[in-house]
Amino acid sequence: MATLPQTNKLTPSQLSTISPKIRDWCSCHGLLMKSKRNDPHDYSFHHLPVTLLPTPIPKILFDQAMQVQMDFNTVFDIITRKTSFLSENLKRSLQDDEYASKLMYVYNQVLKEGIAQPINFMLTRSDYMLDQSNSNNQLSLKQVEFNTVSVGFIGSSSVVPSLHRYVIRELGLTDDYNLERIATNNCLEPFAKGVHLAWKMYENDKAIILFVVLPDENNICDQRLFEYAIMKLDPSINVVRCTMADIEENATLGDDKTLYYKKQEVALVYYRSAYAPYCYPSQKEWDALLLAERSRSIKVPNIASHLAGVKKIQQVLSTPGVLESLLPDKSSVERIRATFTGLYSLEGDQGKESIAMAIKNPENFVLKPPREGGGNNLFGEEIRTFLSSSSNDDEKSAYILMDRIFPPAVDNCIITTNNSIQGTEKVISELGIYGVLISRGPNEVISNCACGYLLRTKSISQNEGGVGIGAAGLDSVYLV
Ligand code: ADP
Ligand code: MG
Numbered sequence: 001m002a003t004l005p006q007t008n009k010l011t012p013s014q015l016s017t018i019s020p021k022i023r024d025w026c027s028c029h030g031l032l033m034k035s036k037r038n039d040p041h042d043y044s045f046h047h048l049p050v051t052l053l054p055t056p057i058p059k060i061l062f063d064q065a066m067q068v069q070m071d072f073n074t075v076f077d078i079i080t081r082k083t084s085f086l087s088e089n090l091k092r093s094l095q096d097d098e099y100a101s102k103l104m105y106v107y108n109q110v111l112k113e114g115i116a117q118p119i120n121f122m123l124t125r126s127d128y129m130l131d132q133s134n135s136n137n138q139l140s141l142k143q144v145e146f147n148t149v150s151v152g153f154i155g156s157s158s159v160v161p162s163l164h165r166y167v168i169r170e171l172g173l174t175d176d177y178n179l180e181r182i183a184t185n186n187c188l189e190p191f192a193k194g195v196h197l198a199w200k201m202y203e204n205d206k207a208i209i210l211f212v213v214l215p216d217e218n219n220i221c222d223q224r225l226f227e228y229a230i231m232k233l234d235p236s237i238n239v240v241r242c243t244m245a246d247i248e249e250n251a252t253l254g255d256d257k258t259l260y261y262k263k264q265e266v267a268l269v270y271y272r273s274a275y276a277p278y279c280y281p282s283q284k285e286w287d288a289l290l291l292a293e294r295s296r297s298i299k300v301p302n303i304a305s306h307l308a309g310v311k312k313i314q315q316v317l318s319t320p321g322v323l324e325s326l327l328p329d330k331s332s333v334e335r336i337r338a339t340f341t342g343l344y345s346l347e348g349d350q351g352k353e354s355i356a357m358a359i360k361n362p363e364n365f366v367l368k369p370p371r372e373g374g375g376n377n378l379f380g381e382e383i384r385t386f387l388s389s390s391s392n393d394d395e396k397s398a399y400i401l402m403d404r405i406f407p408p409a410v411d412n413c414i415i416t417t418n419n420s421i422q423g424t425e426k427v428i429s430e431l432g433i434y435g436v437l438i439s440r441g442p443n444e445v446i447s448n449c450a451c452g453y454l455l456r457t458k459s460i461s462q463n464e465g466g467v468g469i470g471a472a473g474l475d476s477v478y479l480v
């Protein structure tokens with residue numbers, strides 16, 4: 001990797017002067033998150049965690065990630081429409097997982113009634129780490145996961161390159177960094193264009209868009225930046241924010257399966273909720289999901305593409321022959337397969353072998369339940385304890401085992417809300433590429449593109465690093 005100025009060469013005085021500047025810059029550009037307070041009238045915000053400087057990423061790997069996004073979008077669109085594929089691969093493995101079974105129930109109900117809306121609109125993000133474990137010491141791009149539901153940070157992420165250009169100038173590092181190598185991040189506009197296009201395809205210019213959010217949402221600015229980008233494209237679009245419980249209380253279905261929210265026709269339901277058990281505190285939320293799914297509104301995602309993003313599917317896709325059976329284009333199959341690291345099923349006899357392998361060397365693996373939203377995976381000794389216990393036997397088939405990726409560590413600072421910069425640390429990064437896909441049937445793809453990125457950087461000592469909890473910072477890509 002290129003030699004960039006080490007953050008540990010920056011003087012304490014440089015570091016202490018830059019942190020209030022970063023705080024102000026973030027505040028003025030919407031890199032903010034609502035503070036969690038007990039007082040509901042206290043509407044205060046703090047800045048999102050960010051890295052001090054951008055992270056070097058080889059251009060060839062960045063380009064590879066952008067290119068393969070369209071292939072991933074294609075294969076997930078195909079899976080979404082292949083009911084037999086989803087049912088066969090998820091039914092048995094998810095049957096002992098209460099949450100995943102409930103998602104399957106919604107899916108089966110919709111299939112029974114018939115799918116009312118043929119348009120599949122996916123806002124996706126494929127996440128990668130750079131792996132340095134191969135013998136020739138070269139970095140390779142390895143997929144962590146593919147997200148199809150509640151893909152976040154499109155708004156916030158698009159702003160980070162400008163922050164880093166500003167910081168580099170303020171620190172007097174313009175001789176060390178070529179500012180043009182900081183990859184611009186135009187993720188917001190293509191996402192907004194996708195929403196606009198789908199909304200037009202619904203063909204009712206009075207119909208509204210629902211942004212379905214959590215009741216105590218704190219990542220508001222990220223979502224609002226997206227909303228404002230949509231309104232900038234077409235000020236006549238009416239975006240309404242609501243919770244899943246609000247839908248249950250205020251939405252109805254017409255005879256032709258039109259969804260109405262407070263009597264207004266709904267063209268599109270965009271979920272920034274619905275992705276984890278805590279998004280369903282009561283039956284109301286499940287009823288809301290089912291109601292919206294049964295309707296002819298366009299859902300982002302619909303229940304099929306939501307389920308296609310379950311981690312079990314990622315493991316199934318990596319099994320020899322599966323990608324080939326889904327995708328006619330051989331080079332597309334190769335591009336996708338090149339990003340896979342070892343993924344193992346815990347079902348049947350093969351599962352027994354995987355379990356033995358993980359118990360022997362748990363530090364080389366990550367164990368993943370069918371969950372989204374961070375903080376659910378098991379690492380190291382936790383894997384051994386979980387897999388050694390027979391009391392978890394029923395749950396195990398819903399989990400997948402994955403080779404642990406060990407990305408190269410670099411020096412950087414993660415600047416969290418309340419702390420001035422404490423000093424530099426060894427950090428590792430995860431690169432996400434955003435994608436948009438709109439299709440109207442198996443043979444009619446209307447839009448398929450890769451559109452910008454999310455780079456999250458965390459201390460090497462963290463197994464998982466959530467931006468929301470301050471364990472990872474938003475970052476930008478420095479192409480080397
Ligand atoms: P989620 O849907 O909850 O985000 P992920 O599969 O992305 O689930 O896992 C959460 C985090 O765990 C990732 O952001 C990454 O930090 C870490 N992680 C996941 N898989 C791996 C892996 N194979 N190697 C190293 N770290 C991983
Ligand atoms: Mg995920």
Ligand code: MG
Nearest residue numbers: 127144145374
């Ligand atoms: Mg993830």
